[in-house]
Amino acid sequence: MxxxxxxxxxxxxxxxxxxxxxxxxxxxxxxxxxxxxxxxxxxxxxxxxxxxxxxxxxxxxxxxxxxxxxxxxxxxxxxxxxxxxxxxxxxxxxxxxxxxxxxxxxxxxxxxxxxxxxxxxxxxxxxxxxxxxxxxxxxxxxxxxxxxxxxxxxxxxxxxxxxxxxxxxxxxxxxxxxxxxxxxxxxxxxxxxxxxxxxxxxxxxxxxxxxxxxxxxxxxxxxxxxxxxYYHYEPSKRYALSNGYLLEMSYVEEISPLDEVYLSNVEWRIALPSETERQKVKQVDPIGVPFTEEIVDGQRVAVFKFDSLAPGERHIFGWKALLEVRGIKYRITPKDTDDLPELSAEFQSRYLVDDDDLAMDTAIVRRAAREAAGSETNLLRKMYNIRNYVYDELSYGIKPYIDPPDIVLERGVGSCGEYVGVLLALCRLNGIPCRTVGRYKCPPYAEQQGVPLQPDFNHVWLEFYIPNFGWLPMESNPDDVGDVGPYPTRFFMGLCWYHIEIGKGITFETLTSNGLRLNKEEISIGDLAINHIRFTILKELPSF
The missing domain is CATH 2.120.10.30 (TolB, C-terminal domain)
Structure with a gap:
């Protein structure tokens, strides 16, 4: 019409x-x-x-x-x-x-x-x-x-x-x-x-x-x-999709060290966009330097190899991806999660442990985990309670680095990455498997099509796992819109079209030299290179 x-x-x-x-x-x-x-x-x-x-x-x-x-x-x-x-x-x-x-x-x-x-x-x-x-x-x-x-x-x-x-x-x-x-x-x-x-x-x-x-x-x-x-409802999969866009996203590293270093036999890994129910990867091309691909925990990763990185040596390298992205919202109720099977031993060993400086053994984090869940036993209600508890306890603030959850809870202010850290710790202590997802959001200016857009910050959120249903998304902090609830649930089991999913559950970027992974205490990627991120919204996707 x-x-x-x-x-x-x-x-x-x-x-x-x-x-x-x-x-x-x-x-x-x-x-x-x-x-x-x-x-x-x-x-x-x-x-x-x-x-x-x-x-x-x-x-x-x-x-x-x-x-x-x-x-x-x-x-x-x-x-x-x-x-x-x-x-x-x-x-x-x-x-x-x-x-x-x-x-x-x-x-x-x-x-x-x-x-x-x-x-x-x-x-x-x-x-x-x-x-x-x-x-x-x-x-x-x-x-x-x-x-x-x-x-x-x-x-x-x-x-x-x-x-x-x-x-x-x-x-x-x-x-x-x-x-x-x-x-x-x-x-x-x-x-x-x-x-x-x-x-x-x-x-x-x-x-x-x-x-x-x-x-x-x-x-x-x-x-x-x-x-x-536009909308499309999948009753058997418990989700509905809405409007989406065809995007071009570029991620490029520019070697520009704060202090010159020499590294030999270098492999620089950068996660590639994920294929999901709401995000389709149409094409990926290298920028600057060719890369090979490998699969890590089911996720595509670009591997850039250098014989050496010597003082004064400069490179640009990265990838450009063509993506179709849509909004998604899951409809799962507490009644659906009353009788769930036990978690497998693999899930318990991977997603219920402190594997990322989560301070899960500290008194303040353990107390917060008990207070957040209360006496609730239903997994979905427990997850909802934990989210609301974190929103009550924290307010949002940008920081140049991420502190562990015990420090964040004591301070009461956190960035999106610190919200994620606290949520991960409290969920895992309450037996809810969860993992980090992210890494960027496209600037949400859908009318500016064909114009290069640059995000102001990187961004992370998380996914939690419900047996029989799978992994479900949950934003870290954008729904924390006021000092007290009730808080909106738009991004509780939902993501908008501008969320770009990259490297689910794996490290976004790693650097090895002579086969040994370098940690940030030795050489920080941020001290070695400058990243450049660009989005271009090409067109709105048609109706379903």
């Missing part, structure tokens, strides 16, 4: 609720109070309420049922005829009403403060029942046949719920932050809903101010647009 096009209506400042009507998008600009009719093919728009703008300011949710427009503003839900736009009060909640959806005689209203989706009878205006909200943020709604679609701004997630029972069937991550509205297109030939998501947030940019010296200054501006959400 429309095709994969980002819709950017002119003059819009902050789009929240959206809905389709006869091939056009109806959207509310909540700051200006403009009820917009948008042509999704051309972005052309007109204001439907030129004389009632004030009445439509601060509207957050919007739905269309027949010839009736429904909306939420403040604590109340209103309805009106599209032909007249005279607002009629429907119901008032004790707290702010966020989103609204209507199907036949049933009206769904979301309320973050109540933590509920309230269901009303359209004719009697009486509450029928209510469902718990699936996320922690402000949620907007859309409904289609048997499905209630819930779009959560903080979780950066769209949930597919059974509209009769409130059960979450699956969820998908949105490709952009701060989704503020959701609309359902008519179902396609396969009976699958087509979804469009509105986004609204502030973006930083460099402004050229001729009255200032220097004339460039950092400021912020409103950014709002509407984009199709």
């Amino acid at each position: 429309i095709g994969p096009k980002t819709i950017r209506p002119l003059t819009a400042a902050t789009i929240y609720g959206i809905a389709f009507l006869d091939g056009k998008l109806i959207a509310i600009d909540t700051i200006k109070g403009h009820l917009l009719e948008i042509d999704p093919l051309t972005d052309n728009s007109r204001i439907l309420n030129p004389h009632q703008v004030r009445e439509f300011q601060d509207v957050t949710g919007l739905a269309i049922a027949g010839d009736t427009l429904w909306l939420t503003r403040g604590n109340s839900v209103y309805l009106c005829k599209l032909s007249s736009l005279g607002l009629e009060h429907f119901v008032t909640l004790p707290y702010a009403a966020n989103g609204v959806a209507v199907w036949d005689s049933t009206v769904y209203v979301s309320c973050q403060r109540l933590g509920q989706i309230l269901i009303f009878d359209r004719d009697s205006r009486k509450e029928i029942t209510r469902f718990p909200v699936p996320g922690v943020g402000i949620e907007n709604l859309a409904v289609s046949h048997d499905t209630l679609w819930v779009c959560d701004r903080t979780e950066q997630t769209v949930y597919s719920m059974d509209r009769a029972t409130g059960e979450v069937i699956f969820s998908v991550l949105t490709p952009f932050p701060s989704p503020t509205g959701i609309a359902v297109c008519p179902q396609d030939d396969q009976g699958k809903d087509s979804l469009y998501i509105a986004y609204a947030f502030e973006e930083p940019y460099i402004r050229d101010n001729p009255n200032a010296d220097p004339n460039h200054e950092l400021t912020y501006r409103d950014l709002t647009f509407i984009h199709p959400l």
Whole structure:
């Protein structure tokens, strides 16, 4: 009907609720109070309420049922005829009403403060029942046949719920932050809903101010647009995929030692991107110097060989990879993990031990492991408790080096690598196998296609293992968004398209000389070379 096009209506400042009507998008600009009719093919728009703008300011949710427009503003839900736009009060909640959806005689209203989706009878205006909200943020709604679609701004997630029972069937991550509205297109030939998501947030940019010296200054501006959400649900594998991109990633080392050294018979190993359910490696090419490949614990590794590295000698070497990456979100519940088989001896010896300076024998780490898990015995709930405990105890801060978990817990501040270290220690002490994953995130600017992008930092997260299900991802610190919970779970068993998985469970980069591995106390790779990382977003991947 429309095709994969980002819709950017002119003059819009902050789009929240959206809905389709006869091939056009109806959207509310909540700051200006403009009820917009948008042509999704051309972005052309007109204001439907030129004389009632004030009445439509601060509207957050919007739905269309027949010839009736429904909306939420403040604590109340209103309805009106599209032909007249005279607002009629429907119901008032004790707290702010966020989103609204209507199907036949049933009206769904979301309320973050109540933590509920309230269901009303359209004719009697009486509450029928209510469902718990699936996320922690402000949620907007859309409904289609048997499905209630819930779009959560903080979780950066769209949930597919059974509209009769409130059960979450699956969820998908949105490709952009701060989704503020959701609309359902008519179902396609396969009976699958087509979804469009509105986004609204502030973006930083460099402004050229001729009255200032220097004339460039950092400021912020409103950014709002509407984009199709692609999704593919794999019930047997318990995950759903969402929008993705074709990326080119380059990783290059430049020999530039702080102190000149001589090394003979050198082998420099750099892990290559992994092949996963959400990440497909289309091509890998060498940069600067050819490499051979070897497999380490199932992971591809590039091996660069030098007869020697002498004082004054300079090289650049690395790899360039073409990757297809998508968002992924697993749907596994504590009930699914009640009766699990015992871990194999191999897993216990590899993933329950202190093999990376995790300080698992110190009193502070052991006490934290007991407090984090409490009396919980269910593996998934235990993992969730440990994550929340670490988020309660730590706040995020960048550091040039990584301290062990005992020091990090005592300090209360940690980088992403230190969050991972603490999580690894507490999980392993509680019998949960886990391993480090990472190494970089593509700068999440999907609209900047064909432009070389450089990440500001490297990044690591972890995977934990559930027997019968396999390895599941969990972010280290990005979900730690406030001083206290509840914390979002967008990256608990989920990753967005910009996470690049490289070298699962193995060291990203190692250096050997004459067959002996050099540790960082002898020669640090960071003291020997400068790394250069570049991403280029080539195009958005098509729908499934």
